[in-house]
Amino acid sequence: MATMKQEIFDYVNAMLGGGMIDVELDPVHYETALNKALTRFRQRSDNAVEESYLFMDTSIDVNEYTLPKEVMEVRRCFRRSIGSRPGTSAVGGPIYSTGETATEGQQVFNVNYNLASIATVVVTVNGITTTAYAIDNDSRTITFNTGLNLNDVVSIKLYENGKNGGGSLFDPFSLAYTNAYLLSSSNMGGLATYDMFSQYQELVGRMFGSFIEFKWNNTTKKLTLLQRPRATETIMLYAYNYRPDDELLSDYLVNQWVKDYTLATCKYMLGEARSKFATIAGPQGGSTLNGDSLKAEAQAEMDKLEAEVSLAVPGGTGYGFLIG
Numbered sequence: 001m002a003t004m005k006q007e008i009f010d011y012v013n014a015m016l017g018g019g020m021i022d023v024e025l026d027p028v029h030y031e032t033a034l035n036k037a038l039t040r041f042r043q044r045s046d047n048a049v050e051e052s053y054l055f056m057d058t059s060i061d062v063n064e065y066t067l068p069k070e071v072m073e074v075r076r077c078f079r080r081s082i083g084s085r086p087g088t089s090a091v092g093g094p095i096y097s098t099g100e101t102a103t104e105g106q107q108v109f110n111v112n113y114n115l116a117s118i119a120t121v122v123v124t125v126n127g128i129t130t131t132a133y134a135i136d137n138d139s140r141t142i143t144f145n146t147g148l149n150l151n152d153v154v155s156i157k158l159y160e161n162g163k164n165g166g167g168s169l170f171d172p173f174s175l176a177y178t179n180a181y182l183l184s185s186s187n188m189g190g191l192a193t194y195d196m197f198s199q200y201q202e203l204v205g206r207m208f209g210s211f212i213e214f215k216w217n218n219t220t221k222k223l224t225l226l227q228r229p230r231a232t233e234t235i236m237l238y239a240y241n242y243r244p245d246d247e248l249l250s251d252y253l254v255n256q257w258v259k260d261y262t263l264a265t266c267k268y269m270l271g272e273a274r275s276k277f278a279t280i281a282g283p284q285g286g287s288t289l290n291g292d293s294l295k296a297e298a299q300a301e302m303d304k305l306e307a308e309v310s311l312a313v314p315g316g317t318g319y320g321f322l323i324g
Contacts, residue, residue, distance in 0.1 A: 003106040004249040011264045016270070024273060025266060030106040033265035038245060044306060047243075047254060047315035049073075054237040058229040065223045074223055075238040080234060094122075102154055105147035109138060111140050112159055120159040125152055131304070197232045205281035256307060264301035271295035 009030045016023045024246070042048040056065060067074070080095055096113045116137040123130055132145045142156060170250055202309065205211050212235065213226040223237075248254045275291025308314060 001246045001249075004246060008249070008259050008262055011259050012266050015263050016266065024270065029266060029269055030262070033269065036265050037261035038248065039256065040261060040306070041248070041258060041309070041314070042242060044309040045254075045314060046317055047251070047312075048248065049240045051166060052241045054226055054239055054241050056210075056223075056226070056237055058233045060229055060231060060234060062229060063227075066225055067221050067237075067239075069221055070241045070244075071183045071221060071239050072218060072242060074201040074214065075239055075240070076238040077214055077225075078238065079212065080211070082238075094159055096158040097156070099153065099155045099225070102148040102150070102152040105148040107144045107147050109142050109144075109154060109156065111142055111158075113140065115140055115158070117160045122157045122159065124155045127153075127155075131275045145248060153227040252317065253313075257308065257314035261302065261305050264298045264305065266322075267294050267298035267301070269296050271298060 009027075012030060012033070013023055013025075016025075054067070054071070054073075056067075058065075068206075094117075098111065100109060114137075115135055121135060121142070123133055125148065130144075134143050135141075136143065148154070167202070179292070209227065215224040215226065216222075217224075243251075249258065265307070269292045269295030273293065274289040277289060277291075309316075
């Protein structure tokens with residue numbers, strides 16, 4: 001970050017004639033100009049933010065949560081499970097669930113989850129719970145003591161505390177991969193059935209509180225859930241957050257804009273200082289300083305750069321509707 005900032009300071013100093021004449025700017029002036037350029041860019045450009053997903057743990061009977069200051073907007077809250085909310089003594093059902101159809105003699109099954117962080121593992125074969133297996137945390141596998149039969153259906157569910165919640169986890173991708181009912185259009189299932197089930201699920205969720213309603217305060221960074229959490233639950237937030245300064249300065253679209261705006265701001269500060277004394281007395285009648293012309297030139301450059309933001313020259317998500 002320090003190297004990137006120094007490159008901008010060297011660029012500004014060179015463009016102001018540094019090395020040929022004495023530029024009357026101190027390091028604090030360069031820092032102030034760069035901070036103003038970054039702040040102005042964050043105010044005006046949608047390229048200053050990025051989409052992100054955050055995980056947040058709720059607490060029982062706590063509605064208000066403070067998020068990091070980099071978060072600018074919270075769009076939606078997602079739950080792990082299906083249902084209005086977990087039970088009073090649960091954490092929302094299984095946090096991971098998968099199902100597979102065994103091959104002849106198969107013993108080892110991969111689990112794409114950190115098993116070391118799990119309190120309870122529930123494994124069923126053809127709907128019957130079994131404990132005849134071993135868990136390897138390093139390789140993230142579950143190995144049965146004996147080989148399974150062909151087409152045995154294996155279900156693996158992971159719980160944080162071993163208690164099943166009011167909701168249930170439904171992973172359509174793993175189910176569609178392992179379940180011939182969804183894959184085969186000739187049977188009673190098919191993608192149309194899954195689509196109708198998803199719409200039914202969404203409708204019931206809207207009517208009976210499956211989705212979390214919230215209020216977001218961008219000034220205090222407080223997220224207020226409009227329902228009382230009755231149990232600990234991990235939810236995922238779809239949000240927009242500020243891109244870090246070093247990432248903005250590394251962006252080839254943003255970098256030159258920040259350089260030019262920093263230069264214009266430094267010009268304005270020089271013009272402000274030089275305009276305090278219009279002329280300097282001397283033996284030949286004195287010298288006239290160019291303070292007013294520097295300020296006018298700097299203001300024109302800043303107006304031009306801000307117009308470029310509206311035209312998405314320094315990047316952005318594209319043109320939207322403009323009224324006015």
